[in-house]
Amino acid sequence: xxVRINAGWIIGKPQxxxxxxxxxxxxxxxxxxxxxxxxxxxxxxGLVIDPPAKKRGNLTLLTRIDFTQKNIIPEEDVINGPxxxxxxxxxxxxxxxxxxxxxxxxxxxYSILFDDIRVGVVCALANKMxxxxxxxxxxxxxxxxxxxxxxxxxxxxxxxxKKIDPSIVIPLSDKGAKRILEELGQKTSPEDKFTIKAxxxxxxxxxIQVIWLKE
Numbered sequence: 001x002x003v004r005i006n007a008g009w010i011i012g013k014p015q016x017x018x019x020x021x022x023x024x025x026x027x028x029x030x031x032x033x034x035x036x037x038x039x040x041x042x043x044x045x046g047l048v049i050d051p052p053a054k055k056r057g058n059l060t061l062l063t064r065i066d067f068t069q070k071n072i073i074p075e076e077d078v079i080n081g082p083x084x085x086x087x088x089x090x091x092x093x094x095x096x097x098x099x100x101x102x103x104x105x106x107x108x109x110y111s112i113l114f115d116d117i118r119v120g121v122v123c124a125l126a127n128k129m130x131x132x133x134x135x136x137x138x139x140x141x142x143x144x145x146x147x148x149x150x151x152x153x154x155x156x157x158x159x160x161x162k163k164i165d166p167s168i169v170i171p172l173s174d175k176g177a178k179r180i181l182e183e184l185g186q187k188t189s190p191e192d193k194f195t196i197k198a199x200x201x202x203x204x205x206x207x208i209q210v211i212w213l214k215e
Contacts, residue, residue, distance in 0.1 A: 026115050031193040032213045035173045036124070036146050042115045047090065049110075049121055049144065059087050061094075063123035065106045081108055090114050095136040099127035111137045116198040118142070120166065124149030128156055140166040141201050147176030158183045161208060167201050170194065170211045177212035190214045 029041045037050040039057065046057035050064075062080035079085055082096040091113040100107035100123070109129070110121040120137045122129075124146040143166035147157055158180065161169050171177040174190065181188065190212045 027195050027197050028115065028117050029193050029195050030142070030144075030170060030211075030213070032172060032215050035215055036149055038121075038144050038170070038172055040112075040114060040119060045088065045090075047112070047114060050123070059090060059092075061092065061110055061112075061121065063108050063110070063121065065108070066104070079110075081106060093136065093138075095133050097123070097125075097129065097133060099130070100125065109133065109137060111140065117196065117201075119144065120164065122146070122160075122164075125152040125157070125160075126150070127152065129160060134160070134163055137164060140164060141168065141198075142166055142196070143169045145169060145171060145176075146173070147171040147180050148173040149176075154179050154183050166208060168196070168209050168211055170213060174212070174215055177210065181210050181212065184208070184210060186210050188212050 026042050031039050033039055033048060033055060034052045037048065037052060039051070040047040047059045047061070048055060048057035049061045051057070051060065056077070058077065060078045062078065065080045077087070079092055079094060082094040085092040085094070093111045094108045095110070097107040097109055107123055109123065112119040112121070118139060118141045120140040120143045122143065122145045143161065143164055145157070145161065147154070148171070150157060161180070169180065171180050177190070188210060192214055194211050194213060
């Protein structure tokens with residue numbers, strides 16, 4: 001049964017084998033989809049974020065909701081607004097970004113607990129996020145952020161990343177990666193995909209690592 005909560009949905013579905021907790025250490029593989037989307041794959045479960053048209057995963061997150069549509073309730077494997085959700089073992093919290101929305105559309109930031117890896121998603125920004133919005137993301141291992149699509153200045157974006165303080169930040173485009181690398185004074189080479197396991201995160205290590213993924 002689907003339950004309405006905070007303008008979102010909690011969706012009860014049977015657990016996939018890929019999400020069953022049986023002591024296995026699973027790897028997450030992250031790749032980009034176009035110039036503002038991403039895919040997080042764990043075994044046979046795919047989570048996609050702002051994908052190109054017709055590209056879907058087992059679960060799809062959309063950071064933008066169009067209020068002009070007559071029916072804004074998404075399909076059961078699509079999340080497109082604020083609320084708390086659990087879908088096939090993946091826990092998602094959506095936070096409304098008040099300054100980014102208007103009467104025609106809303107914008108949502110997400111935090112996701114996915115096989116013991118905590119992933120955050122921040123869309124293109126025109127304004128600074130409120131402290132409460134940042135706090136709602138919680139402690140993150142990985143932050144996916146649309147740097148190139150933001151009209152917010154790179155220094156403000158860099159400051160936001162530091163406030164969120166993930167272990168890893170992945171910009172959602174080539175240009176975005178180059179901008180944040182330069183601002184944070186880091187150098188790295190582009191990769192087709194990034195693979196990580198929960199055990200790989202060293203909580204003792206300070207600093208934020210930028211990962212540059214090819215589109």
